[in-house]
Amino acid sequence: MRLMHAMGSDMTLEQARDAMNTLVRQGSTAAHQIGTIYNHVVNRKLAELAGYKSAQDFFTQQVKALSQATLSTYGAVARTFPEAVCTQYGVYHLRALMRYVEVTGDVLNSDPGTLGIDVPQEDGKVLRKPFSDCSVDEMERALRAKKAPTPVRVPVPDQARLLFFEDSIFRNFSGVAEVRFTSNRQDEKTLLNVQGVPMSEVPRLIQALQQGLEAQPSLAAK
Incomplete structure (x- = not known):
């Protein structure tokens, strides 16, 4: 059980x-x-x-x-x-899909495997493949192509911090407001985008961002 x-x-x-x-x-x-x-x-x-x-x-x-x-x-x-x-596709595969649809605005259905993904190829062409046929690496390449005209990889420390911010905002605004958190890379800087915060809840947003800044990763025990 x-x-x-x-x-x-x-x-x-x-x-x-x-x-x-x-x-x-x-x-x-x-x-x-x-x-x-x-x-x-x-x-x-x-x-x-x-x-x-x-x-x-x-x-x-x-x-x-x-x-x-x-x-x-x-x-x-x-x-x-x-x-x-989650069992069928894997957690990191699905996390990459979530980031992809945040950028494209595509709608997920009950079977995300059927969703078409535009995957850049080495020759510069774009191949449309169902999500179920895409590797995590292909999803990352597809995401970068949608977010910027040239592939730009978010630095690893920024990736972790973005997860902290996303989690903190979800935790603080759960049941309060539908706040949308996204990010993008521009001019070698990682930018945060927060939408849907009521004026009355700005102190809550400040608190959520502060908690995201203070969060520290815990390393796996060896």
């Missing part, structure tokens, strides 16, 4: 910790379940209620085998796709 089913949606912070540390040993096949538990802790503010400074602080101390960037990725995918889809 899967841990989420065994414990139910009202699992405590301690149960969440034990479940996540158990699931980590199962590898990438447990990514969706880990992401679901992560979202449960974040949405219900279980860490803060237990006296932790933030959810990131709790995970850094109690789930040391996964970095905050990895947990944010798992959580983002689990919010968007059911477990069966």
